[in-house]
Amino acid sequence: MRIVSAEVIVTSPGRNFVTLRLTTEDGVTGLGDATLNGRELAVQSYLENHVVPLLLGSDATRIEDTWQYLYRGAYWRRGPVTMAAVAAVDTALWDIKAKCAGMPLYQLLGGASRTGALAYGHASGRDVPELLDSVRAHLEQGYRAIRIQSGIPGLGPVYGVAAAGTDGADRYDYEPARRAAAGGIPLPVTETWGTRAYLRHVPAVFEAVRAEFGPELPLLHDGHHRMTPIQAARLGKALEPYDLFWLEDATPAEDQAALRLIRQHTTTPLAIGEVFNSVYDYTTLLSERLIDYVRSAVTHTGGITAMRKLLDLADVFGIKSGMHGPTDISPVGMAAALHLDLAIHNFGIQEYMQHSDRTLEVFRTAFTFKDGLLHPSDTPGLGVDLDTEAAAHHPYEPAYLPVNRLADGTMHDW
Numbered sequence: 001m002r003i004v005s006a007e008v009i010v011t012s013p014g015r016n017f018v019t020l021r022l023t024t025e026d027g028v029t030g031l032g033d034a035t036l037n038g039r040e041l042a043v044q045s046y047l048e049n050h051v052v053p054l055l056l057g058s059d060a061t062r063i064e065d066t067w068q069y070l071y072r073g074a075y076w077r078r079g080p081v082t083m084a085a086v087a088a089v090d091t092a093l094w095d096i097k098a099k100c101a102g103m104p105l106y107q108l109l110g111g112a113s114r115t116g117a118l119a120y121g122h123a124s125g126r127d128v129p130e131l132l133d134s135v136r137a138h139l140e141q142g143y144r145a146i147r148i149q150s151g152i153p154g155l156g157p158v159y160g161v162a163a164a165g166t167d168g169a170d171r172y173d174y175e176p177a178r179r180a181a182a183g184g185i186p187l188p189v190t191e192t193w194g195t196r197a198y199l200r201h202v203p204a205v206f207e208a209v210r211a212e213f214g215p216e217l218p219l220l221h222d223g224h225h226r227m228t229p230i231q232a233a234r235l236g237k238a239l240e241p242y243d244l245f246w247l248e249d250a251t252p253a254e255d256q257a258a259l260r261l262i263r264q265h266t267t268t269p270l271a272i273g274e275v276f277n278s279v280y281d282y283t284t285l286l287s288e289r290l291i292d293y294v295r296s297a298v299t300h301t302g303g304i305t306a307m308r309k310l311l312d313l314a315d316v317f318g319i320k321s322g323m324h325g326p327t328d329i330s331p332v333g334m335a336a337a338l339h340l341d342l343a344i345h346n347f348g349i350q351e352y353m354q355h356s357d358r359t360l361e362v363f364r365t366a367f368t369f370k371d372g373l374l375h376p377s378d379t380p381g382l383g384v385d386l387d388t389e390a391a392a393h394h395p396y397e398p399a400y401l402p403v404n405r406l407a408d409g410t411m412h413d414w
């Protein structure tokens with residue numbers, strides 16, 4: 001079954017998405033997500049110029065071999081652009097194989113290990129009362145696990161805190177990366193960061209949320225890579241009384257050894273890896289059991305083939321999945337995650353921010369969210385269709401996440 005066409009579709013229904021659509025000689029189509037926020041066109045170019053010519057005429061049934069060909073066959077391995085492109089090809093081939101089998105993809109991965117995937121949503125508030133309202137709104141939507149982020153006294157707007165409530169057109173005002181004003185140059189907004197103010201405030205936020213909602217609700221928190229190892233150790237320790245599900249991205253993620261220091265000081269569970277793109281980013285973390293959850297996404301870590309191997313390795317060390325699921329992973333990438341979530345044994349939790357209605361008019365999804373659990377549906381394949389006519393109404397618009405500087409102007413980490 002030969003691949004006869006490979007199209008890269010860039011569309012921006014709320015935020016930018018890069019999708020690969022493969023078509024076989026029998027007319028079966030498969031979709032793969034290649035979205036890399038703020039660097040979308042680099043992946044588009046990598047696919048169009050360096051991957052599509054290799055795929056045309058090749059056998060769509062050979063998923064493992066195609067993965068190895070694109071990974072081992074390239075002199076330059078790994079990196080976010082390369083691995084997002086490989087992921088898109090791999091995911092599209094799995095979509096095709098499952099459609100040909102007439103089965104939802106999770107059946108080809110071993111079948112369901114659970115009835116649904118526990119999802120967590122993003123509650124946030126500029127202050128604690130607003131955060132408590134946001135947690136309440138998430139509980140009403142059915143979430144059974146919630147990430148909490150709050151504004152910090154003394155600092156201006158901080159990343160991860162919605163500008164106004166949780167129900168805007170795109171649901172999370174902070175998440176659609178900010179676009180340029182009409183005709184303007186699209187530069188990232190600069191926010192001011194101060195880690196000492198942050199470290200003082202976070203325990204009080206958890207105290208207030210636990211006081212209001214009790215001990216049972218799983219609560220998560222994201223540090224967005226902004227602490228030093230010793231600061232993260234201190235925060236983890238300070239948060240122990242509040243029984244976090246996890247503390248995420250405590251330190252800049254390229255330094256695996258940093259997690260050793262944090263681990264020595266705290267029993268707060270740790271998650272990292274949403275910006276990783278290969279199993280090699282995890283070798284120290286897994287073999288020394290320095291983390292509890294793997295944050296990698298199918299979209300950014302080489303697709304279903306690579307994620308399955310990574311998560312199987314994590315399982316050997318008792319480490320679970322906690323896949324990245326922001327709105328800059330397309331519904332195609334989200335569906336791919338859900339099939340894995342359902343099938344693997346060592347599932348932990350799935351991030352689920354919910355795409356905007358605009359996004360869902362372009363990407364028609366079959367997956368469901370009910371009583372706090374996500375299910376990929378029993379539609380053959382991934383269960384996502386791309387409406388290319390609707391996609392064409394939303395041309396690419398440059399957009400970036402904010403950057404951070406300290407009060408004295410020093411650049412700070414993402």
Ligand code: EZ4
Pocket residue numbers: 037175222274324325326327328351401
């Ligand atoms: O900020 O992918 O845990 N989730 C996150 C995400 C990232 C987004 C950036 O667009 O940190 O929300």
Ligand code: CO
Pocket residue numbers: 222224248249274
């Ligand atoms: Co994160």
